Amino acid sequence: MAGQSNPDLSVFSAPEVEFLAEDEMVEIVPNIRMEALNMICGDFGPFFPQIASKVPLWLAVALKKRGKCTIRTPEWMSVERLTQVLEAERESPREFQPLPFHYVEISRLLFDRAHDDIPDLYMVRSLIEDIRDVRFHKVETGLETISGRTHAVKLKNLSAMEVNIVRPFMVRALQAFYRHDSPQMIQQPRTMGSRQPQVVDRGPRRDLRPR
Amino acid sequence: MKARSVRLREAHKGSGSASHCSILWDLDGRHLVTASASDPSVSIHDVSQPSKPAKVLQHHRDGVTALALNANSSSLATGSIDHSVKLYSFPDGEFQSNVTRFTLPIRSLAFNKSASLLAAAGDDDGIKLIATLDSSISKVLKGHKGSVTGLAFDPTNEFLASVDAFGTVIYWELSSGKAVHTLKAIAPNCDAETSLLNVVSWSPDGETLAVPGLRNDVVMYDRDTAEKLFTLKGDHERPVCFLSWSPNGKYIATSALDKQVLIWDVDLRQDIERQKFDERICCLSWKPNGNALAVIDVMGKFGSWEPAVPSCMKSPTDGAPSLQAKNANGLFSFDEDDEKPSTSGSLDDAIEESHGESAPLSRKRLRKHSVYDDNSTEDSDGEEGLMCQIESRKRSSIKCQEGVRGAKEECVSSSKCAKSKMQEAFQPGSTPAQTGKRRFLAYNMLGSITTIENEGYSHIEVDFHDTGRGPRVSSMTDYFGFTMASLNENGSVFANPCKGEKNMSTLMYRPFSSWASNSEWSMRLEGEEVKVVALGTGWVAAVTSFNFLRIFTEGGLQRHVLCLNGPVVTALGFNNLLAVVTHASDCLPSGDQMLEVKVFDISEGTQPVGCHLPLTPCSYLTWFGFSEEGQLSAYDSKGVLRVFSNQYGGSWLPVFSASKARKSEDENYWIVGLNASKLFCIICKSPESFPSVMPKPVLTLLSLSFPLASSDLGADDLENEFIMSNLHLSQIQKKIEEFSAAGLNTTELDDEAFNTEAAIDRCILRLIANCCNSDKLVRATELVKLLSLEKSVKGAIKLVTALKLPMLAERFNSILEERLFNESKGTAAAPSLATNGTITNNTLLLRASPAPEITKVVETASASSSPTLPQSHFSMQEKVEKASNMVGGMEPCKDPDGENEKIVFNPMKFHQPINPFAKQSNDQEKAQERRRRDVETCKDASKGNPKEGVDQVLPKVTSGGISNDGSSQRQSHRPVNPFAKASSNHEKSSLLDSIKKMKKADHEKNEKVNNKKARS
DSSP, rough: OOOHGGGSSSSSSSHHHHHHTTTTTEEEEEEBBBOOOOOOOTEOOOOOTTTTTTEHHHHHHHHTTTOOOEEOOGGSSSSHHHHHHHHHHHHHHTOOOOOOOHHHHHHHHHHHHHHHGGHHHHHHHHHHHHHHHHHHHHHHHHHHHHHHOOOOOOTTTTHHHHHHHHHHHHHHHHHHHHHHHHHHHHHHHHHHOOOOHHHEEEEEEHHHHHO | OOOOOOOOOEOOOOOSOOOOOEEEEESSEEEEEETTTTTTEEEEEESSTTTTTEEEEEEOOOEEEEEEEEETTTTEEEEEEEEEEEEEEETTTEEEEEEEOOOOEEEEEEOTTTEEEEEEESSSSSSSETTTTTTTTEEEEESSSSEEEEEEOOOOSSSEEEEEETEEEEEEETTTEEEEEEEOOOOOOSOOOOTOOOOOEEETTSSSSEOHHHHHHHEEEEETTTTEEEEOOOOOOSOOOEEOTTSSSEEEEEETTTEEEEEEEETTEEEEEEEEEESSSEEEOTTTSSSOOOEEESEEEEEEEESSSSSSOOOHHHHHHHHGGGOOOSOOOOOTTTTOHHHHHHHHHHHHGGGGHHHHHHHHSSSSTTTHHHHHHOOOOOHHHHHHHHHHHHHHHHHHHHHSSHHHHHHHHHHTTSOOOOOOOOOTTOOOOOTTTEEEEEOOOEEEEEEEEEEEEEEEEEEOOTTTOOOOOOOOEESOOOOOEEOOSSSEEEEOBBTTTBBBBEEEEEOOOOTTTTOOOOEEEOOOEEEEEEEEEEEEEEEESSSSEEETTTTTTTTEEESSSSOOOEEEETTTEEEEEEEEEEETTTTOOEEEEEETTTTTEEEEEEEEEEEOTTEEEEEEEOOOTEEEEEEEETTEEEEEEOOOEEEEEEEHHHHHHOOOOOOOEEEEEEEESSSEEEEEEOOSSSSOOOOOOBBEEOOOOOOOOOOOTOOHHHHHHHHHHHOOOOOHHHHHHHHHTTTTHHHOOOOOOOOHHHHHHHHHHHHHHHHHHHTOOOHHHHHHHHSHHHHHHHHHHHEEEEEEEEHHHHHHHHHHHHHHHHHHTTTTTTTTGHHHHHHHHHHHHHHHHHHHHHHHHHHHHHTTTEEEEEEEEOHHHHHHHHHHHHHHTTTOSSSHHHHHHHHHHHHHHHOOOHHHHHHHHHHHHHHHHHHHHHHOOHHHHHHHOOOHHHHHGGOOOOOHHHHHHHHHHHHHSSSTTTGGGHHHHHHHHHHHHHHHHHHHHHHHHHHHHHHHHHOE
């Protein structure tokens, strides 16, 4: 898919999306005793050794980096669950399975930073990659159906990374359709009503984007 | 036939491939003995204490293929691939002798009923009959072509049946040592697979021999004629590989290569129950005294199928021939037993397809078996089966009279003690040994000690949970084989049980850090065995098999040796306290353990607590320890946690019940520790009842709760909180007493007690609200009497007024009056009345407080927001202003209209009656204390109702809201008359509420300091 290979086409870069994902909460098991941390985004802790507590992913990763905790794999990241999800993804070609919005980023972060805390690492990793591929494939095939008549595309349960990649492409594709069809499109909506101005608005704004 | 799963747990770590494993119950059903052909060790599992490590006998050099117990379970014989047969005493597993040696692996062993003979056979040519008395070989029975895989003595001690790998069964006559019947190839040929062994089994009455058949069935052969009687054919899809008769002979359990285990009703010849397993079950054993079937699979995993026979049916032990009946000494013989043509059996077998036809034949030959054969011919109905049983029992009772007296007595005595057993000593926080796996010797809130055995010696590691703080301790190679350990901040103590004469019980102490080098020490105990170790600050304690409590100093000095009242169960140290649990007496017949606990204060040399330790009926102690606050706590196998409290002169309170807390069925809680309100435990998924070392277990917090009856009030949480807080309060008060007796500073504890009291009051107020809502007025009145702070009582009055219960308000009022009267009589000297004293003080101070300042303050509060206000320069002042501005921000009070809004707004708020009052009463108090401190702030002014001050200010305040507020507040401080003006109270309190909420956070910061001042 075009958007996947070319980062310029995305609204956010992948690291930016990852940054956003770092606010997701995960469970950690600290191995030290520590007072509560009072952060701008909230208070976390106090921490007691071997007692699980919930912190944002960025904090978990920071603690993990210093060897102060182990990160507990989120429940959806078990081999069992992922296998189910993968099967379901494969079975239903038109629907996406509910996964955490940031599943790609979270799993990526955990694989990079906390690979020793994930049971069946290899299996989990390949499952997540499979799921990702299946879903992207689905998105791609879904995009093929876009035509000049498409006004909107509804994608439920799409994750952040997927949305990020799909959005610019989709918008541009629709724009292109609109532009090519513009004589008709302008004619029709004028008779029909209020939808047209938005389309017109959207066109020029997009053109400002350096390409 | 509904499927219930039998949970299996690992007993032997196999090589990963299938190998023959064996399992046996002992006579009284308390122990299970397991062995595996791929593991040289034999394990004796205590069934009553699954968490206890299995006793492991390691005398063989190669896999153990055969096990046998004699009839009264006093000795255990094992046969191994290493060609030897060994004898152990049972159940202690003491090695006794090498009975015999073969030149090839042993495959099967059997004791006769009187245990005078042991038959052993294997790949060697010939079955050896060994006299157990002197281990002499009395006979060698030769005749099998292949390796002998199954042996069975007939219960009347006349025959021995044997089967070899080619499926040939031979009946041997014991008296002559001759083969009386040879049945060729009637059992499956299992020569190809070593893990598969053919078996034979006599029915308990000795009338039939069950042999796996060639058509995935079980074939029954007659005792005397060796004729085929009938077959049990059903749902096995592959050949049967093991079978076992139930103790009464009514049922038979079979296991087949299709990984199924079936239970058959022998009389009906029908399978009544089945179970599918993941692996092939290679051995089965019926519990001699219960409806349970022990199974072990080829991977060395065993479990107990309970109840094996559906409870609606007759128990497998019901009507079992009494043990004495079979305790014959090999002298019995029946008149018709001898001289059967040995070929007839096999011939018949070859010809006959249907077992029914065999009956007339056998009847011709045998008078004696007519009843039984009849039965088998006419697809017996229940009655006839019963008849048959009665018959056989009659016979056996006759035999019994001829039986050996001595053996009889022995059996009686052994069955008597079989009922219940005193729990063995354990170390709190330890897990049982598992071969090839690391296990915990000690696990507590601080850290853990783990060990793994490796080729004769162990590796011990000490880890602290808090890697940031705990000392780093190097791992240790342990040549002693330590099985007990304890750990605290300063050091660890280890001990091993004694294993024979050479290996004495040793106690070793390892400090984690010491200024002197080589400060580790060890003690050897001759003839004595350490049972439990404990560790405290500056001392080490060991309780031994002589019921001695030995106390050492940290440096290794032997300080005290005390005698304990009974065998020790467990012991634990906490600072200078040592708690020891011992058996007070033998168990009750119902199986209840009788335990008592003693607490020693090592530094003082006193014994502050000595009492019985209650347990749930039929349970045993699984964990014992101190809470973080130093309260004794005990957890039993039924999942009830008890905490010792000083209420009622020392009693145990149940504060947690696993059965109530459990979210799903397959959770087991393994307790690690507790504090005042939370329980720390490790959740184990069944069938595991204890955690494994890897992955590192994570502690889970569970809240404590009393097992309260479900009340009509529907406020179980509140009631629970109420009792729990009261428990805390009593604990704190006890501590205060102790501290003040010791002349220590109790300020902190006083604060804590005060906070707890306040918490209790809050809880009570909520309970009162609940009571009022559900119309339990008497209960509400009782609750009011329990309130400890006067303000709370006032709050309660306001509450009931708001709830439109004037009658109750009246009552509360009279309670309050009575209380004030008592207090004034008792004067402020009484510590419990301290609050009253505070109030009077406050009033005085208030009067003295400078009026102008209050004026200012009120101005700010009413948000006149004039920047020119001359502020006094208390450090608090600025902050306070901010706070008041915040008030302004929230409630529009920039102009006089704001005040009106407030008044309109607040009565609405007021209708959430429960919490605000509790808070308010608190806040008022805080405010007064604050004033005493003379940090005069506008918060105080606006909320704390400066009595006289507000009066002076009143004229300046234009808004009716504030004036109302002030005056009503004033009234509330004169508790006798104010309730006529309930309506003004409403407004006041609501207004105050909103302001107070804003400032509560700030208050809490100061609260502690204030309290201290107030108290000191």
